[in-house]
Amino acid sequence: MTAHAQAAHLETSTGLDNRKLAIWTFIGSECMFFATLISNYLVNKGRSLVGPYPHEPWTSPAGQHFEPIFEIPLVTLGTALLLFSSLFVVLALSGAQRGNRKALLGWLAATLACGIFFVGMQVYEFTHFVHRGLGFTTNLFGSSFYTLTGFHGTHVTIGVIWLATLWVDALRGRLQPHRALNLEMAALYWHFVDVVWIIIFPVVYLIK
Amino acid sequence: MDAHVTGTAHTEHSHPTAGLYFKVGLVLFVLTALEVGLYEITYGEHAGSFAPTIKPLFVPMLLLLSAAKFALVAMFYMHLKQDHKLFSGVFVFPLIIAIFIVVALIVLQAYHFSFARAG
Amino acid sequence: MATRVLDQHHAQAPAHGDKTGVWSWITTVDHKRIGLLYGATAFFFFLLGGVEALLLRIQLGSPENTFLSAETYNQLFTMHGTTMIFLAIMPLSAMFFNYLIPLQIGARDVAFPRLNAFSYWVFLLGGLFLNASFLFGAAPDQGWFGYANLTSKQYSPGLNVDFWTLGLQILGIASLAAAVNFFVTILNMRAPGMTLMRMPMFVWMSFITQVLLLLAFPVITVALILLMYDRFFGSSFFVPAGGGDPLLWQHLFWIFGHPEVYILILPAFGIVSEVLPVFSRKPLFGYAAMVFSGVFIAFLGFGVWSHHMFSTGMGPLADTFFALTTMLIAIPTGVKIFNWIGTMWGGSLQYKTPLLFAIGFIAMFIIGGLSGVMHSSPPADLQQTDTYFVVAHFHYVLFGGSIFGLTAGAYYWWPKMFGRLLNERLGKLHFWLMLIGFNLTFFPMHFVGLHGMPRRVYTYPEGLGFDLMNQIETAGSFVLTVAFLVFLYNIFQTSRQPANAPADPWNGATLEWSIPSPPPEFNFAEIPTVRGRDALWETKRQRGSTLPEPARVSGAGIHMPNPSYWPLVTAVGVLAVFVSLMVMGYTGVWGVAASIALLFLGVYKWAYEPAG
Numbered sequence: 001m002t003a004h005a006q007a008a009h010l011e012t013s014t015g016l017d018n019r020k021l022a023i024w025t026f027i028g029s030e031c032m033f034f035a036t037l038i039s040n041y042l043v044n045k046g047r048s049l050v051g052p053y054p055h056e057p058w059t060s061p062a063g064q065h066f067e068p069i070f071e072i073p074l075v076t077l078g079t080a081l082l083l084f085s086s087l088f089v090v091l092a093l094s095g096a097q098r099g100n101r102k103a104l105l106g107w108l109a110a111t112l113a114c115g116i117f118f119v120g121m122q123v124y125e126f127t128h129f130v131h132r133g134l135g136f137t138t139n140l141f142g143s144s145f146y147t148l149t150g151f152h153g154t155h156v157t158i159g160v161i162w163l164a165t166l167w168v169d170a171l172r173g174r175l176q177p178h179r180a181l182n183l184e185m186a187a188l189y190w191h192f193v194d195v196v197w198i199i200i201f202p203v204v205y206l207i208k
Numbered sequence: 209m210d211a212h213v214t215g216t217a218h219t220e221h222s223h224p225t226a227g228l229y230f231k232v233g234l235v236l237f238v239l240t241a242l243e244v245g246l247y248e249i250t251y252g253e254h255a256g257s258f259a260p261t262i263k264p265l266f267v268p269m270l271l272l273l274s275a276a277k278f279a280l281v282a283m284f285y286m287h288l289k290q291d292h293k294l295f296s297g298v299f300v301f302p303l304i305i306a307i308f309i310v311v312a313l314i315v316l317q318a319y320h321f322s323f324a325r326a327g
Numbered sequence: 328m329a330t331r332v333l334d335q336h337h338a339q340a341p342a343h344g345d346k347t348g349v350w351s352w353i354t355t356v357d358h359k360r361i362g363l364l365y366g367a368t369a370f371f372f373f374l375l376g377g378v379e380a381l382l383l384r385i386q387l388g389s390p391e392n393t394f395l396s397a398e399t400y401n402q403l404f405t406m407h408g409t410t411m412i413f414l415a416i417m418p419l420s421a422m423f424f425n426y427l428i429p430l431q432i433g434a435r436d437v438a439f440p441r442l443n444a445f446s447y448w449v450f451l452l453g454g455l456f457l458n459a460s461f462l463f464g465a466a467p468d469q470g471w472f473g474y475a476n477l478t479s480k481q482y483s484p485g486l487n488v489d490f491w492t493l494g495l496q497i498l499g500i501a502s503l504a505a506a507v508n509f510f511v512t513i514l515n516m517r518a519p520g521m522t523l524m525r526m527p528m529f530v531w532m533s534f535i536t537q538v539l540l541l542l543a544f545p546v547i548t549v550a551l552i553l554l555m556y557d558r559f560f561g562s563s564f565f566v567p568a569g570g571g572d573p574l575l576w577q578h579l580f581w582i583f584g585h586p587e588v589y590i591l592i593l594p595a596f597g598i599v600s601e602v603l604p605v606f607s608r609k610p611l612f613g614y615a616a617m618v619f620s621g622v623f624i625a626f627l628g629f630g631v632w633s634h635h636m637f638s639t640g641m642g643p644l645a646d647t648f649f650a651l652t653t654m655l656i657a658i659p660t661g662v663k664i665f666n667w668i669g670t671m672w673g674g675s676l677q678y679k680t681p682l683l684f685a686i687g688f689i690a691m692f693i694i695g696g697l698s699g700v701m702h703s704s705p706p707a708d709l710q711q712t713d714t715y716f717v718v719a720h721f722h723y724v725l726f727g728g729s730i731f732g733l734t735a736g737a738y739y740w741w742p743k744m745f746g747r748l749l750n751e752r753l754g755k756l757h758f759w760l761m762l763i764g765f766n767l768t769f770f771p772m773h774f775v776g777l778h779g780m781p782r783r784v785y786t787y788p789e790g791l792g793f794d795l796m797n798q799i800e801t802a803g804s805f806v807l808t809v810a811f812l813v814f815l816y817n818i819f820q821t822s823r824q825p826a827n828a829p830a831d832p833w834n835g836a837t838l839e840w841s842i843p844s845p846p847p848e849f850n851f852a853e854i855p856t857v858r859g860r861d862a863l864w865e866t867k868r869q870r871g872s873t874l875p876e877p878a879r880v881s882g883a884g885i886h887m888p889n890p891s892y893w894p895l896v897t898a899v900g901v902l903a904v905f906v907s908l909m910v911m912g913y914t915g916v917w918g919v920a921a922s923i924a925l926l927f928l929g930v931y932k933w934a935y936e937p938a939g
Binding site for chain 2: 084
């Protein structure tokens with residue numbers, strides 16, 4: 001059987017590790033998953049029969065007034081944190097590959113903190129929106145928005161669990177340089193989740 | 209992709225330094241700030257007299273900014289610039305199909321509804 | 328016959344870690360065993376789908392028939408289509424992917440053996456879930472394509488659509504996992520000297536199929552999620568009253584659905600491309616053209632989907648675009664057909680059963696391709712769509728194409744898999760009965776279709792001119808039934824023969840014929856070095872003679888991956904999640920949470936278990 005992340009000599013046809021190729025293949029497939037969700041959001045844009053709306057105020061037939069639902073400052077903060085978490089996980093990986101356990105643990109913890117904050121921000125945002133009148137079935141905008149960002153948030157959560165598991169591994173001294181590929185795979189997944197948000201943020205929140 | 213290449217793939221000659229990663233992070237932050245700034249001056253509370261001129265360019269500029277962020281994360285954080293080209297291929301090919309699908313659905317839907325309205 | 332050490336209970340020599348018993352099959356990670364599991368399960372579902380079809384044909388055998396109620400009819404045609412596509416053709420292809428890809432590229436197993444086992448178990452559980460709907464009298468009844476808004480809660484209040492939606496999600500997971508596996512395996516585990524352009528054509532077509540799976544399945548995953556949300560949570564993605572658009576479902580479904588039909592046919596293309604050269608004693612004509620036409624078909628296959636929607640009023644611009652791309656995609660297909668004929672031309676044809684089915688494939692697929700090209704013209708399609716003309720077309724390509732191709736593969740590789748050659752006389756009888764029965768059943772459908780007989784309706788009135796044709800079709804379906812009984816009899820009789828088939832009964836061109844039949848667990852005692860296309864013919868040519876029967880060696884010192892039951896546990900976790908969604912009314916969110924916990928347990932244990 002071919003090597004498991006042993007040092008330099010991989011006997012694969014491409015010279016590349018099976019598992020690294022596998023995670024990239026999965027990421028390629030996930031591009032189509034999120035493309036479809038984003039398409040769904042975009043084709044439904046502007047077609048809601050009732051408000052609340054993302055960028056426009058709305059008064060219901062019953063006379064209730066709704067402000068535009070999006071709150072850009074909070075989501076911008078989350079976006080920035082997610083971007084920084086990508087930086088942090090790269091530094092953590094670098095630490096793992098060089099055998100620097102302190103760097104690994106520190107930067108990975110920072111990554112986790114950002115990821116957890118992002119998820120928390122999303123949960124807060126969702127609850128807040130529901131409070132302000134945008135439920136899942138209120139209108140097409142609500143359904144599409146919650147579905148798209150909800151699936152993204154679920155992916156972030158899975159990433160947090162994955163990275164947290166690796167952090168515990170690192171704490172127990174089980175993430176040595178020759179096993180750094182495990183973190184590299186999780187990091188690639190994490191970056192992809194960040195890259196999807198890089199698209200969602202302007203397309204959903206900033207484009208009217 | 210030829211037969212039996214020994215592990216040359218991951219002896220990177222120009223391995224990015226932490227400094228490079230920080231610089232990329234800073235650029236990402238600046239680009240994000242630009243995105244939000246662009247939004248604010250076009251549609252936000254700080255929308256000034258430039259807003260009407262910017263509006264038709266808003267979406268292309270925003271997409272350009274986010275494409276730049278996307279490329280930076282992909283090339284530097286996900287290491288595609290240094291890695292074997294196969295990884296880039298495995299990522300970019302689905303991306304092309306994905307972009308086509310998104311654009312096709314938007315166009316089809318817009319055309320379908322305008323066509324239907326025209327009777 | 329080579330001398331072999333025979334274990335007193337088994338017909339094959341014990342290889343390294345040879346295991347017997349049910350537990351060894353449950354924990355197997357051996358690609359060959361997983362391939363056989365896929366094959367047996369898929370064949371069972373294929374027969375089930377066939378019975379469903381037979382019942383449909385009995386109902387349609389005479390006008391105003393009362394053999395089946397309308398509702399039962401709807402369930403049967405839905406399940407027939409869903410079963411044949413997802414539980415028969417795709418997993419039969421998977422049997423060949425599993426068994427052959429490592430052998431043909433000179434590898435000992437796939438890249439991720441446990442992921443491979445996981446794919447099989449998820450498929451099995453998904454197929455059982457889907458068919459469990461019959462036990463509730465609520466089999467899916469909305470057509471295999473599930474058009475909105477018939478599928479909305481308002482028009483389909485029962486469990487039928489839920490079984491379908493969730494069942495397909497489960498099956499999608501199996502396909503995606505397998506696709507990642509084979510994609511990596513083919514790229515990364517080829518024997519030394521086997522460049523991409525020296526791979527067997529079956530491996531190439533399989534590789535392209537994996538790419539299609541990876542790109543198409545996520546789209547239907549989202550479509551099914553949106554449908555599920557509409558039905559379970561009251562959203563309105565496809566409900567006009569809430570602002571949604573039923574046409575969006577059609578777009579999303581067919582963006583998946585069209586690549587899906589290439590997923591269904593490409594493996595058969597690959598099999599035929601293996602059989603024809605061997606039985607023509609001539610290399611495949613135009614290897615490079617075959618590769619590039621396959622790649623072109625796959626790529627373009629993402630640009631033709633709305634030819635399934637010509638009657639939905641998309642507008643002349645959309646109609647024209649998709650008509651053009653659809654006509655364009657006929658070209659690479661035509662290239663393949665000419666290359667297959669070119670392979671046989673001037674060859675020394677050995678008219679054994681595999682070749683007969685391969686030739687039948689070419690003839691039937693040409694007919695199916697011609698009716699397909701007729702569909703590509705929107706005005707012509709307006710007459711053809713939703714009639715039996717379309718039913719004729721896709722049965723010619725899926726049955727006349729995929730099934731004939733898969734059957735050719737079965738006869739061809741049976742000796743390798745089971746160490747026994749299927750009986751030739753029975754095989755030829757099977758072929759002729761199948762060819763005649765198939766054409767009797769489906770050729771008249773071209774005519775009744777153009778005369779206006781609609782699809783998916785449980786009966787038709789007398790005197791419309793459909794009666795005689797339908798009688799012929801029903802008679803044909805009984806001939807087909809006899810054909811399959813002959814095949815079953817052949818399989819049964821063959822299983823009672825001693826397993827003493829030679830390694831290379833057909834003078835094969837590819838590496839699987841260089842190892843014993845059936846192969847030992849570790850496949851190759853020594854990983855071969857490949858010196859050209861048609862690697863084995865190249866080796867025989869360099870030796871100047873045929874190869875001796877390979878000896879059975881013990882395989883001691885060759886390390887194979889350990890068996891594991893965590894793939895099965897994880898698969899059960901996947902099933903549990905979807906079942907808990909279905910019964911959320913009873914078990915609530917806690918049921919879902921518990922299922923997710925089981926899923927996580929399976930994944931963690933799997934991840935931390937040494938792969939060996």
